[in-house]
Amino acid sequence: MAHQHIALDSVFHALADPTRRAVIHRLGKGEATVSELAAPFDMALPSFMKHISVLERSRLIASRKRGRVRTCMLDRDNLIAAERWFGEQRALWQNRYENLDSLLAKLNGDENGD
Amino acid sequence: MAHQHIALDSVFHALADPTRRAVIHRLGKGEATVSELAAPFDMALPSFMKHISVLERSRLIASRKRGRVRTCMLDRDNLIAAERWFGEQRALWQNRYENLDSLLAKLNGDENGD
Numbered sequence: 001m002a003h004q005h006i007a008l009d010s011v012f013h014a015l016a017d018p019t020r021r022a023v024i025h026r027l028g029k030g031e032a033t034v035s036e037l038a039a040p041f042d043m044a045l046p047s048f049m050k051h052i053s054v055l056e057r058s059r060l061i062a063s064r065k066r067g068r069v070r071t072c073m074l075d076r077d078n079l080i081a082a083e084r085w086f087g088e089q090r091a092l093w094q095n096r097y098e099n100l101d102s103l104l105a106k107l108n109g110d111e112n113g114d
Numbered sequence: 115m116a117h118q119h120i121a122l123d124s125v126f127h128a129l130a131d132p133t134r135r136a137v138i139h140r141l142g143k144g145e146a147t148v149s150e151l152a153a154p155f156d157m158a159l160p161s162f163m164k165h166i167s168v169l170e171r172s173r174l175i176a177s178r179k180r181g182r183v184r185t186c187m188l189d190r191d192n193l194i195a196a197e198r199w200f201g202e203q204r205a206l207w208q209n210r211y212e213n214l215d216s217l218l219a220k221l222n223g224d225e226n227g228d
Contacts, residue, residue: 005132008129008130008132008135009130009131009132010130012126012127012129012130013126013127013130015122015126016122016123016124016126016127016130017123018119018122018123021122021199024203025202025203025206028203028204028206028207028210029206029207029210030210074207076207079200079203079204080204082200083197083200083201083204085135086193086196086197086200087197088139089138089139089142089193090142090193090194090197092139092142092143093142093143093188093190096142096143096144
């Protein structure tokens with residue numbers, strides 16, 4: 001549980017930035033080199049590399065280096081875990097709204113029965 | 115688009131903390147006063163109130179004050195928007211994996227046809 005907390009802390013922290021979300025989006029389409037990933041951004045490479053490091057530390061992406069070229073790819077497990085967290089919260093409040101709906105339906109039924 | 119970026123930045127920042135995620139989880143079950151929300155945490159009230167402020171600024175929760183009692187409730191729109199972001203990313207890589215599957219199936223079919 002504590003482990004899961006730390007993973008979600010780090011995943012949500014990593015996703016709280018538009019550049020890092022754009023990298024995740026791009027890698028959803030397939031792996032890419034750091035240069036390819038950096039190309040759309042008006043940003044110095046060292047600054048961009050900091051974003052890549054945050055994403056790697058949070059295990060949202062992985063990378064391998066061949067010669068001087070680093071290639072990045074999505075590591076989907078933590079993305080799936082974070083999406084599941086939202087699903088779990090939604091299940092709580094949807095369940096509550098469905099219970100309210102049944103209660104209202106029951107109250108209406110009782111009224112009609114009078 | 116820029117507006118959506120800012121909302122997601124703020125939502126993911128707010129969720130990168132276990133206390134704030136626990137508050138969201140609790141409010142999924144129904145509205146609660148600040149004292150009720152704070153009770154499970156070994157935390158001074160001013161520190162807890164900072165978490166409440168972060169959640170309100172990111173529009174994940176709303177609150178109303180009656181006399182000296184502040185009651186909090188979930189504001190679901192931004193939770194839904196954040197969950198949708200994950201769904202959009204998943205659609206990208208799932209689609210890619212399905213394309214790979216069809217390609218592999220086609221290659222296998224071609225081999226069997228030889």
